[in-house]
Amino acid sequence: MKNNDLQIWVDRIRSGEVRAVARAISAIENRTPESVELLKELFPHSGNARVIGLTGSPGSGKSTLVDQLAREYRKQSSTVGIVAVDPTSPYTGGAILGDRIRMQAHHADTGIYIRSMATRGFLGGLARTTADVATALDASGKDIILIETVGVGQDEIDIVRLADVTIVILVPGMGDDVQSIKAGIMEIADIFVINKSDREGADRVEKEIRAMQSLAMRDDNWNPTIVRTVATEGKGIAELAAAIEEYERYLDKQDLRLQKKISNWRERLVEMLRESLLQRVTRERLSEKELSAYAAEVAGHHRDPYTLVDEIVGSFAKK
Ligand SMILES: Nc1nc2c(ncn2[C@@H]2O[C@H](COP(=O)(O)OP(=O)(O)OP(=O)(O)O)[C@@H](O)[C@H]2O)c(=O)[nH]1
Numbered sequence: 001m002k003n004n005d006l007q008i009w010v011d012r013i014r015s016g017e018v019r020a021v022a023r024a025i026s027a028i029e030n031r032t033p034e035s036v037e038l039l040k041e042l043f044p045h046s047g048n049a050r051v052i053g054l055t056g057s058p059g060s061g062k063s064t065l066v067d068q069l070a071r072e073y074r075k076q077s078s079t080v081g082i083v084a085v086d087p088t089s090p091y092t093g094g095a096i097l098g099d100r101i102r103m104q105a106h107h108a109d110t111g112i113y114i115r116s117m118a119t120r121g122f123l124g125g126l127a128r129t130t131a132d133v134a135t136a137l138d139a140s141g142k143d144i145i146l147i148e149t150v151g152v153g154q155d156e157i158d159i160v161r162l163a164d165v166t167i168v169i170l171v172p173g174m175g176d177d178v179q180s181i182k183a184g185i186m187e188i189a190d191i192f193v194i195n196k197s198d199r200e201g202a203d204r205v206e207k208e209i210r211a212m213q214s215l216a217m218r219d220d221n222w223n224p225t226i227v228r229t230v231a232t233e234g235k236g237i238a239e240l241a242a243a244i245e246e247y248e249r250y251l252d253k254q255d256l257r258l259q260k261k262i263s264n265w266r267e268r269l270v271e272m273l274r275e276s277l278l279q280r281v282t283r284e285r286l287s288e289k290e291l292s293a294y295a296a297e298v299a300g301h302h303r304d305p306y307t308l309v310d311e312i313v314g315s316f317a318k319k
């Protein structure tokens, strides 16, 4: 890509042009060589958005909640970018369609940009891709970025940890007891939302969260807020927005926001290095064919893998 074209693209993204942003996100998703050049240009213009991550079981009401939260922020005249990661859950049976409908509902509003990302067949780390997409949205001038992901595995934990504020959504009943939620997910919550509070059992969920909280104190001494919502009716949304703000104020007062970012970047840098080094090794030193041949040698016990790896890395380092 010519430098001039890249600059035009960057300018268009920065002015929030929807098609340029969409193209950027596609490039990032596909990890095209241009996307890296683009991200280098966009990064200096990012860092202003408030990034809020929401996670919860399939069908817990993440999309509905995100939608309501987006409306709330639009009322406050903030612009919003939404990234829905893996919206296809067994519960709603392919909510991508629902997300499409959601997008149409906001279609006339250029202050909001929604993007669904499927996770299957992904090149490289999902967390990194999501973070890069957030960087692009940030550089496009969105004030707030909402990241929605199904809270099931390590990938999701990695994704929401990129956020300034992490919200874990629980629902009463449905066997969705606090105990059954992955421990890792509970620990990352800065705010708990008990959605579907129109149903019976919200009290019990709250009690369980409190019981769990009494067992462990966080390093930052923050006691996660619990907010009840009925996302479908827009109930509790203003309270949630207020809780988010309160936590952000706490972050700033304790000078924790930067610390959080630094510790995130430590991990992201290691991950980027790992990926980049491996890419270089496989590109410059180790072809697929060689890899297969080595694997056969090790499998046949003709060679030990430890010396082999030392040799490969050693020969690479000398280059
Ligand atoms: N009763 C009730 N239903 C709700 C509430 N919030 C969401 N729902 C319903 O729950 C279902 C799932 O909502 P979604 O917002 O798609 O949930 P999700 O967590 O995004 O689902 P996936 O992305 O498929 O994991 C929908 O039928 C919603 O209308 C609520 O507060 N109360």
Ligand SMILES: [Mg+2]
Pocket (backbone or CB within 6 Å): 062, 063, 064, 084, 087, 095, 148
């Ligand atoms: Mg959803």
